[in-house]
Structure formats: structure tokens, C-alpha cells
Amino acid sequence: MDSKTSASPLLEVVDLYTHFDTPRGVAHAVDGVSFRLERGRTLGIVGESGSGKSVLSRTIIDILAKDGSVLNQGEVRFEGRDLMALPEKDMREIRGREIAMVFQDPMSSLNPVKKIGKQITEVLVKRLGMPGAEAKRRAVELIESVGIPDAAQQLDRFPMHLSGGMRQRVAIAIALAGEPKLLIADEPTTALDVTIQAQILDLLRRQQVERNMAVILITHDLGIVAQYTDDVVVMYAGQIVESCSTEELIRRPRMPYTEALMNSAPNLADPPHTRLDAIPGMPPNLLRVPQGCRFADRCPYAAEKCSTEMPALAHDEDSSHIYACWYPLEVKEAVSA
């Protein structure tokens, strides 16, 4: 047995900040986020629109603008190395090879003027140093492996020739091309029909198991979290407000925001694209975040303390379930889905 239980995880984010210096002020898009992810596991990140999920993922893979408007702080430890301290040249080696990404909207994430084959092979040729002919063969295999028919013919087609679901499969093939250890999927199915959603998520899971790849699955949808993730992080206004195993979260949410998300979760009977807008009120303006609990304005349990002091992330004894709330929900029985 390995006695080193604290061996470094695949990814460990420590007190990460990403602020945007805008003409109207500093936007606190990611505000002190910490979490860890073990090899081969799936971490869900869930939260409303604007909570900082995309900014967090783009910070991890370091693709935000480098013009001085983005202020970063904290650590992104990948296999023990702090990516935030890496020079751009070394960081480029990480992107695509170690960490790859799938974006929300396959209509805009593929280059419209580049053939699909080229968009896959450029990873193989530029990053893996494969010769052109071999890269083509490999691209066909990749296209096949993500379930697109007539793989060989697809190489010469442009994204516009494919449906949204097919495009997202191509995007996944691109991400898999570099055989990454971590795949960040930023709402990979939000732009797709429900029937296609399940296919894409199943595909991701199959690939993950086959390749023993870790996945960060970003979503609005707690239903997806419940079905596809091992652990989960709930984000609100740039911060983590609750984090634990998925099972635990579904069974015993402690943070009122998580509860609100659950109550507003779309029913399976709802038409596709029903958005999570059922929580009354608006998230706080990230340019002027309140000093107390950021959910206080909308929280049905809020008391005076909530708007003056920010609750720190804490956990109960004998539990790794962490949450930030002065008045956590009582542990109750399972919330039916």
C-alpha cells in the first residue's frame, strides 16, 4: 500500500484570482478559488451564468489576453508544477498535450475557413511531431473514435457542412488528438439539443474511461452533474461556495445557493434550452462585490451577519464536504430528482 496518501494530485488550484481591469473598474471574475482533481476523475463545476466558470477554465489553461488587462494570482499546480509560474513557451507545451479544452458552442469554436482534417492534424503535426501522412491516418482514427461516419471523407469538409452535434464531436476529436491527461469541457452540450447532449456526454465519458483521462465538466445543469461527475464544485460570483462528492451534494446540500440551483434545475420534461433562471434576483455586480456573503441579496435564509461578514469555506467534523455559509441547511433526506 502506498503510504503517501497526499501524493500530488493531477491538478491542484490554490487560492486562484482572475480579475479584469476594465474601464469601469476591476471585475472579480474568479476570486480565491481552490480545488483539487485526481487522475482519471471527473470534477463538475456548476453555477449560474456569469459565475466565472469559463474564466476559471481559461485561467487554468492560460489563454486569456496577455495585454495587462488580466490580473492573475494564485497557483495552478499540474502534476506538482505551478503552471502560473511557467514561461509562455513551457506553458504552450502543456496546452493540447497535457490539458485540452472543448468549448461551449461548436458553431463558433471551429475555424470556419479551415478544413476539419487540418484542424485535427495540426495538433498531431505541430505538437506530436507526426509526419503528415501518418497524421492524416491518425485523424481518421480519431474522427472514427468520436462516432462520426465516413471518417476519411470528413477530412476535406468544412465545419459548415456538419451539424452542431457532429461539430462538437470534431471538437472532442481535436481535444483528444494530443492525448491530454486533463480535458476541460466548458458547457460542451449547452448549445445542443437534449438528445444530442446525452450522446456527447456519453462519448466524453467513454473516452475518459478508455484513456484514464481526468475531466473538468462545466455546466449549468445539476442533472448532468449528478449523472456524469465524481466530485463537484459550486461557484457563485467568482467564488466556490460548496464542494464535495457529487453523491454527497445531491443528497445533502448545505449551502442555500446549491439548494436554489436544485429547485430551479430543469425538469426532464422541459423543452431543450430551458435556462436556469428560476432563482429570483441577480448575481452581484462583479465590479462591486458585497463585503458579506455574495448570495445574501437573494438568500431566503439571510440574516444580518450575512451582509456584513463573508462566510469562509469550512467543513463539518469527519467530512470533506465544504461550504461557505453562516447558516447552513440542516442535513435532511435525499432531494428527489
Added chain:
Amino acid sequence: MAYLRLKTLHLIPVFFLVTFASFMMLDLLPGDTVDAILSDADTGEIGSVEAREALRKELNLDKPLIVRYALWLGNMVQGDLGRSYVTTQPVTEALVQRIPVSLELMIMSQILAIAMAIPIGIYSGYHGGSTVDRGISAFAFGVLSVPVFVAGTVYIWVFAIELGWLPSSGHTDFSKDPWGNIKGFILPALTLATIEFPILMRVLRVDVISTLQEDYIALAKSKGMTTWYILFHHALRPSSFTFVTLLGLQIGQLITGTVVIETLFSIPGVGKLLIDSVDTRDEIMVQGVITFIAIVYVVVNLLVDLLYAVLDPRVARRA
């Protein structure tokens, strides 16, 4: 390609309008063509009445304007633009002699303009809002306000007179002295490029800035591609539609510029032929040159449209 057919149909009336308008304007010019041809500058004689009438008939000058236009049009479609009143050289022959000269000048100037605009535009767009970007923009605005003959004169003064590197005027046959030929074209082409590249650069810069916001650029970054590769292989093509449109739109300006430049640098191209023919009141030659320019304009417009389809497969499908 239905779109292209429509566009062609659209351009045909433009062509007729231009040729007819020039026909009419030449007719309205004061003075008599017959005088211009028959009068002897030294003696002041203007020829006998019979000779004048004969010439007038021969040139169809006794017929109404619209008839003359129809006759000219009939010949034109058969490739006959008439003969020069002054030198009796067929207009088409004069054009054929001079087209390669103008073409070389235009192509060289376009290559120079594009070669300046693309790297500077991309650099400026990539560093959008930085001090360097603002400096480049200010410089481009400055250059934009310089008239073409001023730019030409400055270049002549610096590179021909002060430094003596390049000839200030004249033209050498490529077959006789290729290097001499190219040397003669450098300053005129550079002058044309100088007045054209700032706008090209500016539109490319704006489009690069918006392209770099696209998700597919984020995806290219997340694949670990280098900045250089992303800019030139992912961002340039989707950012070049306005650029290419402008190249086409600027053809008019380029033609005007060529006329000025050929005169300034004494280059025997189509532009100089036009100016010289206006000087000698060689109406049929002027008409022929204008017709030729109109045809070039129309054809280039169509080529630009074809280029869209090459640049963006989505246009090809829509078309």
C-alpha cells in the same frame, strides 16, 4: 454562382454609362477635332473647306452624337477602337504596347502595399490599444493625408537626388535590361503603395482585433499553437474580407494614382498615354483608353468576388 451572374449583369450598364458619358464629355469640350488634326501649328493654316468636309465625313463627325456612339460601339465590340487622329496608330495597338508597363507598375505597387499592410496590420491588431499600435495608427493617418504627387516628389528627392540609388524617371525595356527595368519601377510603385497601404492596414487591424475574440482562436491557443502560427494561419484569412473588398474598391484610386505617377515619373504606360492624348486632343485615343480602363475596372470587380469564395467556403455556398 447565380450571384456572380447577377453581379455581371449589374456591371454591364455601368460599362455603357461610363463609355457614353466620356463620349459626351469629349464632344462637349470646346474646339474642333478637325481643327486639331488639320491645323498647322507653324503656319496657322487650317486646310481647305473641301478637305475639312471630307475629314469630317470620314470621321463621322457630321452625324449626331448618339449615332457616332452606336457606330463606335459596333466597332468596339469587334475589337476596333479606331486609329489615333494624331499618329494614325490603331488605338488597340497603342494600348497593347502600354498595358504591360502599367500592369507592371500596378502589380508591383499592390505587392508592396500588401506586403506593408499585412504584417503591420496584424501586429497592430494583435497589440491593439498598446502604445505601438497607437503610434502606428497616428503615422498611418499622417501618410493618408499626403497627396500622391507629394509622396512621389519626396521619394524622388530622397532616393534619386540625395542618395542617387534609383532613377527619378524614365523606363527601360525589361528584355534589354531587367534589373534596370525593375529599378525604374521601384520609386513609382513605392509611391503608389505608400498612399494605399494605410487604409488597408487599418481595416486589417480592426478585423484582426475582432477575429482574435473568436472562440476558434481560443481553441487554437488551447491546442498549444504559437502566437505567430495563430495569427497567420487562423486569424489572417477570416480577417481579410474587408481587406480584399478594399483592394477591389481601391482599383479606381489605383488607376487615378497610376495616371499621376506615370506622368510624374515619365513612365510610358496607359496613364501617360491618356494624359498625352488629352494634350493633343486625340479624342478617339482618349475614348479608347477610357473604355479600356472601364473594362479593367469591371473585370477586377468580378475577380474580387471570386476571391471571396476562395477565402471563405461559406460564401461559395451562398453564392
